[in-house]
Amino acid sequence: xxxxxxxxxxxxxxxxxxxxxxxxxxxxxxxxxxxxxxxxxxxxxxxxxxxxxxxxxxxxxxxxxxxxxxxxxxxxxxxxxxxxxxxxxxxxxxxxxxxxxxxxxxxxxxxxxxxxxxxxxxxxxxxxxxxxxxxxxxxxxxxxxxxxxxxxxxxxxxxxxxxxxxxxxxxxxxxxxxxxxxxxxxxxxxxxxxxxxxxxxxxxxxxxxxxxxxxxxxxxxx
Numbered sequence: 001x002x003x004x005x006x007x008x009x010x011x012x013x014x015x016x017x018x019x020x021x022x023x024x025x026x027x028x029x030x031x032x033x034x035x036x037x038x039x040x041x042x043x044x045x046x047x048x049x050x051x052x053x054x055x056x057x058x059x060x061x062x063x064x065x066x067x068x069x070x071x072x073x074x075x076x077x078x079x080x081x082x083x084x085x086x087x088x089x090x091x092x093x094x095x096x097x098x099x100x101x102x103x104x105x106x107x108x109x110x111x112x113x114x115x116x117x118x119x120x121x122x123x124x125x126x127x128x129x130x131x132x133x134x135x136x137x138x139x140x141x142x143x144x145x146x147x148x149x150x151x152x153x154x155x156x157x158x159x160x161x162x163x164x165x166x167x168x169x170x171x172x173x174x175x176x177x178x179x180x181x182x183x184x185x186x187x188x189x190x191x192x193x194x195x196x197x198x199x200x201x202x203x204x205x206x207x208x209x210x211x212x213x214x215x216x217x218x219x220x221x222x
Contacts, residue, residue, distance in 0.1 A: 013187050016060055018054060025050040025070045027200045033078055038222050041140075042159045048096050049170045052120070053178055055101025056113070056171075059190070063101045067093035084139055088131060095127035096120040096164060100171075110201055117171055121164035166215035172208040 017209050025047040032045035047070055053064025075086035103116035129152055137145045182188040 010189075014058060014062075017060065017182060017187050018066060021050050021054040022066045022069045022073075025066060026073050027099060029074055030078065032219065038219055039155055039159060042156075044163055044166070044219055046170060047169045048093050048165065049174065050213065051093050052097040052100050052117070052167070052171045053175050056104050057098045057179065057182075058103050058174055060098045060101040063097040064094050067097060081139065084135060088135070091131060092124060092128055096124040099123045100168075110204060113172065113175070114204065117168035121161070124164050125157060125160045129156060132156045151211050162215055162218055165213055166219070169208040169212035173205060173212065 014078075028047045028050065029045050032043060035043065037043045051063050051066045051070070054066045071086045071090040071093065074089060075082065079085050081088070097120060100116035100120035103119055104112045106112065107115070133145070133148055133152060136148050137143060140148075179188060183190060
């Protein structure tokens with residue numbers, strides 16, 4: 001009976017944390033609608049950072065679930081791109097967060113986080129290049145597929161790469177503080193790891209701050 005109760009409490013806490021992360025991701029998307037596109041219709045929002053944190057905590061399935069929930073909520077509230085935009089948003093978020101979560105959950109250390117985030121960045125760039133080439137001409141009637149193809153290396157790839165690198169850097173910065181807050185709130189169990197933050201972890205965070213600042217500067221002055 002005690003084991004069942006413990007598992008039940010764990011499930012409730014997992015659902016609670018997942019719902020909180022989904023709500024925060026949606027809030028970030030809603031706030032980002034007040035900002036103009038960086039280029040063409042391409043906007044930056046940091047929801048993938050929160051989705052990735054969910055994946056780091058609970059695994060890739062949770063990351064995919066949060067990405068799907070946020071994409072649907074965006075579609076039925078303020079999005080004007082309908083089901084195509086919903087699919088695009090889901091693919092973009094999942095292509096980044098799911099590979100990162102898969103790798104990190106197999107190697108729960110600094111190296112695993114870095115490799116996972118870099119893999120996620122590469123994955124989303126490839127995915128969105130293909131998506132933009134195939135789908136963008138269908139809802140941007142004024143731009144031909146040939147024009148889209150010409151913009152892939154000059155517009156879409158730089159934007160998606162910049163966005164992915166910024167999301168990776170922000171994930172590195174806020175993952176541990178977020179986990180500490182959730183543990184302090186007893187929504188996550190205490191860490192069973194005996195690893196301490198060493199000099200490499202500090203360097204990684206400082207480097208991530210520098211990279212994030214450079215990416216934000218580039219987005220502002222694009």
